[in-house]
Amino acid sequence: MNAHTSLPGFDFFATMRQRQWADTSPQAMLCRGLIDETHDVKTFVFSAASGEMFSFHAGQYVVLNLTIDGAAVARSYSVSSPPTRPLDLHITVKRTPGGLVSNWLHDNLRRGDEIMIEGPLGSFNLHGLPTEKPLFLGGGSGITPLMSMLRSLTDRASDLDLRLVYSARSPRDIIFRSELDALAARFRNLSVTCVCSKGDTAWAGPTGRIDAPMLLGLVPDLGERTVYACGPEQYMRAMRGGLGEAGVDPRRYHEESFGGGLGGFAPVESTVSSTVHFARSGSEHRCAPGETLLDAARKVGVYVPTGCQQGICGTCRIAKLSGEVAMHDLGGLTPEEKSAGFVLACCSRAQGAVLLDL
Incomplete structure (x- = not known):
């Protein structure tokens, strides 16, 4: 059989396209394995129970729908595997003190378990934000969407000028350390720099917190690059400040911020009676002071x-089909989505009568 011969009646690529994961609604996923990345970080490997292959853009995230202690819980996690490897899907989770979902995953999820996952979601991805000279800035577990991007680019043997500067608490907290070293050694167009807040006797890399002078020292052509940043909010504030001080054009800056340290906001209490109407289900809820649209939805099922x-x-x-809400979002909607009437249920409170397309 020569290279141009195929099996009669079988088109591999057509079959692959038919089996691709394309629906963002919750779907059953099987845990196929666990990988210890650091002392408090694990990667969970999933495949679709339906046998479908995964189709997404590098940098996007998925939502895990779990039941913990009898309560429904959902959390978003960036995909750390690349779309160039469509047979499985990886999420990489850091155990956080008091973290309900991260601790449950570390302590309970095992090979063979089935959970519901929805996605892919998110506009932070290389597909929609292309560039010829990307600079990836990651802090802590913020490396996960950036790793999906790097793996995707190196899988394709991209000739782009790639640069990663990754900040970790200490050398033992560097996620994907051996893989990053291997990628940098293999691809001459990729430069990887890890910065630790605190080093140890064996650490020869840079230490300290990244500021504008350090960034310029590590990336002399900073002004020519498009930045993709992800990490905890404290780290992101430092990056925005450092990049602004270094004169980076804001149009060349894209970010995905992870929770933690963000603080909350005081509930906005309406001075008028507020009611949420759900157009498709026909349900209605009279809101108590401070209740969000998400609270209202949950109370009527x-x-x-x-x-x-x-x-x-x-x-x-x-x-939102009609009415007014007070929304205190942290960047979850684009200006176009806001103009089209979309609101975020988790941080919006009805101001009078509100009609939702649900």
């Missing part, structure tokens, strides 16, 4: 997918 519940990820985006 209307399902709204959620992720961060801080107004960041955009998972709970819903269409």
Whole structure:
């Protein structure tokens, strides 16, 4: 059989296209394995119970729908595997003190378990934000969407000028350390720099917190690059400040912020009676002071997918057909989505009568 011969009646690529994961609604996923990345970080490997292959853009996230202690819980996690490897899907999770979902995953999820996952979601991805000289800035577990991007680019043997500067608490907290070293050694167009807040006797890399002078020292052509940044909010504030001080054009800056340290906001209490009407289900809820649209939906049994519940990820985006809300989001909606009437259920409170497309 020569290279141009195929089996009669079998088109591999057509079959692959037919089996691709394309629906963002919750689907059953099987845990196929666990990988210890660091002392407090694990990667969970999933495949679709239906046998479908995964189709997404590098940098996007998925939402895990779990039941913990009898309560429904949802959390967003960036995909760390690349779309160039469509047979499985990886999420990489850091155990956080007091973290309900991260601790449950570390302590309970095992090979063979089935959970519901929805996605892919998110506009932070290389497909929609292309560039010839990307600079990836990651802090802590913020490396996960950037790793999906790097893996995708190196899988394709991209000739782009790639640069990663990754900040970790200490050398033992560097996620994907051996793989990053291997990629940098293999691809001459990729430069990887890890910066640790605190080093140790064996650490020869840079230490300290990144500021504008350090960034310029590590990336002399900073002004020519398009930045993709992800990490905890404290790290992101430092990056925005450092890049602004270094004179980076804001139009060349894209970010995905993880929760933690963001603080909350005071509930806005309406001075008028507020009611939420759900157009498709026919349900109605009279809101108590401070209740969000998400609270209202849950109390009448209307399902709204959620992720961060801080107004960041955009998972709970819903269409408002009429009425006014007070929304305190942290970037979960684009200006175009806001103009089209979308609101975030987790951080919006009705101001009078509101009609939702649910």
